[in-house]
Amino acid sequence: xxxxxxxxxxxxxxxxxxxxxxxxxxxxxxxxxxxxxxxxxxxxxxxxxxxxxxxxxxxxxxxxxxxxxxxxxxxxxxxxxxxxxxxxxxxxxxxxxxxxxxxxxxxxxxxxxx
Amino acid sequence: xxxxxxxxxxxxxxxxxxxxxxxxxxxxxxxxxxxxxxxxxxxxxxxxxxxxxxxxxxxxxxxxxxxxxxxxxxxxxxxxxxxxxxxxxxxxxxxxxxxxxxxxxxxxxxxxxx
Numbered sequence: 001x002x003x004x005x006x007x008x009x010x011x012x013x014x015x016x017x018x019x020x021x022x023x024x025x026x027x028x029x030x031x032x033x034x035x036x037x038x039x040x041x042x043x044x045x046x047x048x049x050x051x052x053x054x055x056x057x058x059x060x061x062x063x064x065x066x067x068x069x070x071x072x073x074x075x076x077x078x079x080x081x082x083x084x085x086x087x088x089x090x091x092x093x094x095x096x097x098x099x100x101x102x103x104x105x106x107x108x109x110x111x112x113x114x
Numbered sequence: 115x116x117x118x119x120x121x122x123x124x125x126x127x128x129x130x131x132x133x134x135x136x137x138x139x140x141x142x143x144x145x146x147x148x149x150x151x152x153x154x155x156x157x158x159x160x161x162x163x164x165x166x167x168x169x170x171x172x173x174x175x176x177x178x179x180x181x182x183x184x185x186x187x188x189x190x191x192x193x194x195x196x197x198x199x200x201x202x203x204x205x206x207x208x209x210x211x212x213x214x215x216x217x218x219x220x221x222x223x224x225x226x227x228x
Contacts, residue, residue: 041221042222043204043206043222044219107154
């Protein structure tokens with residue numbers, strides 16, 4: 001059962017454009033929604049995260065938009081650069097017993113063309 | 115800087131072999147995780163550990179076991195490797211409390227079972 005659905009599977013954007021990746025979740029108990037960025041040959045690294053009590057979080061060119069009623073959240077990359085080319089994973093988590101398990105989406109491979 | 119290291123970047127094993135994947139973290143993290151990453155499936159949790167000698171099954175534990183004898187080290191064991199275990203294996207670690215949920219990943223081990 002896929003609890004976090006991510007789309008699109010791949011995305012091509014021109015340099016300077018906006019990249020948008022969408023995720024939807026099922027479990028309303030999730031209370032933390034991070035995005036991880038993975039470059040080829042590297043492990044994923046935390047990019048930005050949001051809690052459901054806010055509708056938007058911005059860090060530089062990266063913004064998470066969160067729609068609690070629709071159970072959806074998305075990553076927007078403004079002014080996309082070739083260096084942003086990577087695989088992006090959304091995730092959802094609920095703290096349980098002092099530890100957190102992340103449920104990951106399937107990933108989106110982003111290519112930013114110069 | 116947090117560092118999670120994995121014993122091998124690439125590994126080729128034969129069907130039926132016993133395989134050990136080692137992971138070491140240097141941040142005194144309580145939690146450690148093993149994931150496998152497959153195209154189109156994202157990251158799926160195999161096992162995690164929240165303390166020395168403690169372990170919990172993740173979403174896909176079948177065919178795997180783990181060992182955590184020291185806080186900094188978490189091993190994934192494939193008792194009898196099969197071709198469907200060919201995958202990228204990622205280790206991660208995190209604190210139990212404080213700044214929540216950020217998991218730090220190693221670079222991964224690409225395992226091929228022939």
